[in-house]
Amino acid sequence: MDTVTQLQRQLVDYTNSLFLEGFLNEQFNQLQQLQDESNPDFVVEVVSLFFQDSERLLNELAKILEQKNIDFKKVDAHVHQLKGSSSSIGAQRVQRVCIAFRNSCEEKNIEGCQKCLQHVKYEYTHVKNKLETLFKLEQQVLAAGGTIPMY
Amino acid sequence: MESCNCIEPQWPADELLMKYQYISDFFIALAYFSIPLELIYFVKKSAVFPYRWVLVQFGAFIVLCGATHLINLWTFSMHSRTVAVVMTTSKVLTAVVSCATALMLVHIIPDLLSVKTRELFLKNKAAELDREMGLIRTQEETGRHVRMLTHEIRSTLDRHTILKTTLIELGRTLALEECALWMPTRTGLELQLSYTLRQQNPVGYTVPIQLPVINQVFSSNRAMKISPNCPVARLRPLQGKYMPGEVVAVRVPLLHLSNFQINDWPELSTKRYALMVLMLPSDSARQWHVHELELVEVVADQVAVALSHAAILEESMRARDLLMEQNIALDLARREAETAIRARNDFLAVMNHEMRTPMHAIIALSSLLQETELTPEQRLMVETILKSSNLLATLVNDVLDLSRLEDGSLQLELGTCNLHAVFREVLNLIKPIASVKKLMITLNLAPDLPEYAVGDEKRLMQTLLNVVGNAVKFSKEGSVSITAFVAKSESLRDSRAPDFFPVPSENHFYLRVQVKDSGAGINPQDVPKLFTKFAQNQTLATRNSGGSGLGLAICKRFVNLMEGHIWLESEGLGKGCTAIFIVKLGIPEHSNESKLAFGQKMSGHGQTNFPGLRVLVMDDNSVSRSVTKGLLVHLGCDVMTVSSSEECLRVISQEHQVIFMDVCMLGIDGYDVAVHIHEKFTRRHERPLIVALTGNTDKVTKENFMKVGMDGVILKPVSLEKMRSVLSDLLEHRILFEAM
Numbered sequence: 001m002d003t004v005t006q007l008q009r010q011l012v013d014y015t016n017s018l019f020l021e022g023f024l025n026e027q028f029n030q031l032q033q034l035q036d037e038s039n040p041d042f043v044v045e046v047v048s049l050f051f052q053d054s055e056r057l058l059n060e061l062a063k064i065l066e067q068k069n070i071d072f073k074k075v076d077a078h079v080h081q082l083k084g085s086s087s088s089i090g091a092q093r094v095q096r097v098c099i100a101f102r103n104s105c106e107e108k109n110i111e112g113c114q115k116c117l118q119h120v121k122y123e124y125t126h127v128k129n130k131l132e133t134l135f136k137l138e139q140q141v142l143a144a145g146g147t148i149p150m151y
Numbered sequence: 152m153e154s155c156n157c158i159e160p161q162w163p164a165d166e167l168l169m170k171y172q173y174i175s176d177f178f179i180a181l182a183y184f185s186i187p188l189e190l191i192y193f194v195k196k197s198a199v200f201p202y203r204w205v206l207v208q209f210g211a212f213i214v215l216c217g218a219t220h221l222i223n224l225w226t227f228s229m230h231s232r233t234v235a236v237v238m239t240t241s242k243v244l245t246a247v248v249s250c251a252t253a254l255m256l257v258h259i260i261p262d263l264l265s266v267k268t269r270e271l272f273l274k275n276k277a278a279e280l281d282r283e284m285g286l287i288r289t290q291e292e293t294g295r296h297v298r299m300l301t302h303e304i305r306s307t308l309d310r311h312t313i314l315k316t317t318l319i320e321l322g323r324t325l326a327l328e329e330c331a332l333w334m335p336t337r338t339g340l341e342l343q344l345s346y347t348l349r350q351q352n353p354v355g356y357t358v359p360i361q362l363p364v365i366n367q368v369f370s371s372n373r374a375m376k377i378s379p380n381c382p383v384a385r386l387r388p389l390q391g392k393y394m395p396g397e398v399v400a401v402r403v404p405l406l407h408l409s410n411f412q413i414n415d416w417p418e419l420s421t422k423r424y425a426l427m428v429l430m431l432p433s434d435s436a437r438q439w440h441v442h443e444l445e446l447v448e449v450v451a452d453q454v455a456v457a458l459s460h461a462a463i464l465e466e467s468m469r470a471r472d473l474l475m476e477q478n479i480a481l482d483l484a485r486r487e488a489e490t491a492i493r494a495r496n497d498f499l500a501v502m503n504h505e506m507r508t509p510m511h512a513i514i515a516l517s518s519l520l521q522e523t524e525l526t527p528e529q530r531l532m533v534e535t536i537l538k539s540s541n542l543l544a545t546l547v548n549d550v551l552d553l554s555r556l557e558d559g560s561l562q563l564e565l566g567t568c569n570l571h572a573v574f575r576e577v578l579n580l581i582k583p584i585a586s587v588k589k590l591m592i593t594l595n596l597a598p599d600l601p602e603y604a605v606g607d608e609k610r611l612m613q614t615l616l617n618v619v620g621n622a623v624k625f626s627k628e629g630s631v632s633i634t635a636f637v638a639k640s641e642s643l644r645d646s647r648a649p650d651f652f653p654v655p656s657e658n659h660f661y662l663r664v665q666v667k668d669s670g671a672g673i674n675p676q677d678v679p680k681l682f683t684k685f686a687q688n689q690t691l692a693t694r695n696s697g698g699s700g701l702g703l704a705i706c707k708r709f710v711n712l713m714e715g716h717i718w719l720e721s722e723g724l725g726k727g728c729t730a731i732f733i734v735k736l737g738i739p740e741h742s743n744e745s746k747l748a749f750g751q752k753m754s755g756h757g758q759t760n761f762p763g764l765r766v767l768v769m770d771d772n773s774v775s776r777s778v779t780k781g782l783l784v785h786l787g788c789d790v791m792t793v794s795s796s797e798e799c800l801r802v803i804s805q806e807h808q809v810i811f812m813d814v815c816m817l818g819i820d821g822y823d824v825a826v827h828i829h830e831k832f833t834r835r836h837e838r839p840l841i842v843a844l845t846g847n848t849d850k851v852t853k854e855n856f857m858k859v860g861m862d863g864v865i866l867k868p869v870s871l872e873k874m875r876s877v878l879s880d881l882l883e884h885r886i887l888f889e890a891m
Contacts, residue, residue: 034781085774
């Protein structure tokens with residue numbers, strides 16, 4: 001029992017830290033609430049979807065920004081998508097960078113866009129790692145026979 | 152002849168002269184001898200004579216002079232040597248004594264003279280003292296008169312007696328021919344002859360008050376002599392050719408009650424004076440003496456005091472009479488009021504039922520009519536009818552209820568009521584008006600709100616309806632949001648309600664309802680007035696809204712009956728207003744709860760679950776699509792997802808009840824879809840409800856949504872709770888425009 005409690009505490013602390021540091025926000029809690037017996041892996045599924053979607057979008061963005069004549073409308077569209085996805089799962093930092101990215105697109109600022117792209121990539125990778133660690137911890141708790149505590 | 156030693160007298164030629172000398176000497180001697188005798192005699196007679204020694208001297212001197220002259224008699228003829236010696240001796244003695252006397256007289260004569268002057272002085276002094284004595288005597292007599300007069304005057308409290316007595320006594324004391332009193336008229340511009348001594352009924356002479364002579368008299372508190380010819384003194388026709396007697400006038404201050412302060416003699420700055428005129432008898436040549444004038448002055452003062460006492464007495468008598476009259480009038484009024492109340496109650500008891508029945512019929516049938524198939528025009532008409540009849544019903548109820556509330560005869564009818572149903576019904580009732588005004592109404596019921604509670608359902612609904620109705624009435628545009636939750640003890644005490652002491656207990660809970668509108672707002676100064684009856688807040692917005700102004704007063708009474716509190720908060724004009732009330736409701740017994748527990752799962756919170764609700768989710772972002780789907784699946788819906796508008800139009804059918812459209816997508820795809828759906832499904836009940844999900848918060852977007860016929864707009868991100876309440880509201884009312 002001790003290991004379970006310990007692991008649970010670890011999980012809780014880690015999750016709290018993610019919230020405190022601003023990686024995740026309230027929306028993520030909402031996702032967790034939607035997970036129940038009929039839908040046990042809802043969160044993981046949605047987050048995986050997010051990973052796939054984001055990687056695709058980031059690649060697209062990189063391609064477009066390498067071109068000579070940059071189609072800002074397309075860039076905007078992709079960033080809009082990315083913003084939507086990140087806000088849906090509560091990846092707060094990514095979402096914020098997307099907002100700044102959109103501003104640069106409106107201004108048609110190439111350098112700004114490139115900087116933002118880098119920033120977004122960085123934030124995305126960061127949050128991806130964090131979430132993966134979170135899921136690993138959850139797995140450990142479940143494996144040890146405990147339940148994932150509600151926050 | 153021979154020479155002899157005899158002295159030959161000189162006889163021959165001067166014999167006549169000799170004879171005369173002889174006779175004169177004789178008489179001189181006689182006189183000289185008789186003078187001392189006389190002196191002695193008179194000195195002896197007088198008691199006081201300080202100069203006896205002088206007299207003796209004088210006597211000796213005279214005696215010796217007489218002796219000398221007597222002896223002289225013998226020297227006219229031949230006389231012997233002895234005679235000559237005797238003569239010489241007496242002459243020497245006489246010389247000595249007379250010199251001594253002469254010397255003595257130098258001392259005495261000034262003394263004698265001064266005695267004379269002293270005597271004159273003393274005589275004057277005596278005369279003066281006599282005079283003063285006379286004066287004191289007269290003064291003492293005057294004082295006696297005044298005392299007597301005062302006693303007479305002050306022994307009565309009747310104004311007429313006082314004045315009459317004054318005049319009579321003065322007339323007697325001073326032996327006057329005529330004495331008169333002139334009183335100022337009500338206007339204060341004239342003096343009217345009020346009392347006279349001799350004439351029984353003085354004719355109402357008046358003189359203007361601004362005469363210089365009158366001003367002169369009024370300006371000083373002394374008695375002044377005035378001319379007998381001035382108007383105030385011409386009281387009797389002049390008789391004959393004799394001079395009229397001297398006339399004196401004095402002012403009599405008329406004091407008012409208001410002049411008297413405690414411990415402070417009133418200042419004689421009062422402007423009202425009466426004039427007392429006193430006339431000496433004509434042709435008596437009598438003059439006014441100073442002491443008589445003083446007497447008159449003193450009497451005038453006394454009269455003033457006596458008059459004021461009399462005035463006070465009159466005043467208090469009058470006040471007492473007035474009070475008695477008022478008492479009677481009040482009694483009568485009270486009895487009339489009681490009768491009126493009884494009559495009114497009887498009337499109300501009858502009309503209560505009679506008035507409400509038709510109203511209910513109108514409202515019920517109009518509502519039913521609204522549910523049928525109507526053209527837009529007809530729908531508008533029916534909605535207007537409904538609105539008007541609702542207002543009329545409210546008015547009737549208000550008046551009937553308020554009168555019963557006033558009597559204190561209203562009692563709550565407690566029963567178990569379904570709180571959620573109450574809220575929903577209120578929403579239903581307010582929906583027509585709100586949709587006409589294009590207002591967005593949202594209802595948020597807290598999850599921990601018990602579904603059932605013990606209370607007066609009807610009155611609670613009435614209060615809620617009134618508050619929400621006000622919110623709708625006073626908002627020209629915008630939204631009204633209703634929130635209801637169980638008040639925790641910290642939030643129960645409100646600084647604005649210092650005398651509200653909620654005591655939570657086991658069997659009761661406090662329901663707190665907040666209705667926030669975005670309307671005209673209220674000036675914070677007007678807030679206390681709102682709960683008074685019939686007080687209307689006159690702003691442009693409200694002038695057309697009707698209503699009797701009773702609503703909030705009634706609500707307050709209901710809320711108070713429910714041991715609660717109601718208040719309004721507003722930040723000011725134009726900033727909207729929040730009405731908050733807390734009422735105490737009972738927790739129904741467990742038996743009730745378990746009976747309804749089954750039902751709770753199905754029908755609590757509006758709906759926890761929407762089993763089998765067919766929903767279509769249109770979103771091109773896979774992540775948010777799956778999140779939305781997850782939400783809806785969690786709520787028990789049957790969810791289908793599409794990722795584009797073409798797919799949506801292909802797939803949509805009558806089976807779908809709700810479409811959630813994510814319109815973050817650039818372009819007007821969302822609008823197109825909505826338009827298409829409207830075209831495809833003409834009948835309202837066949838068409839699925841279209842709800843837009845957007846992160847856009849501007850008004851233009853919202854207006855566009857409403858224009859294309861969307862049934863609702865929700866702001867992303869959507870929480871589970873929000874989705875739940877949105878769906879339940881949507882299904883209840885088929886309309887939902889969330890506050891943005």
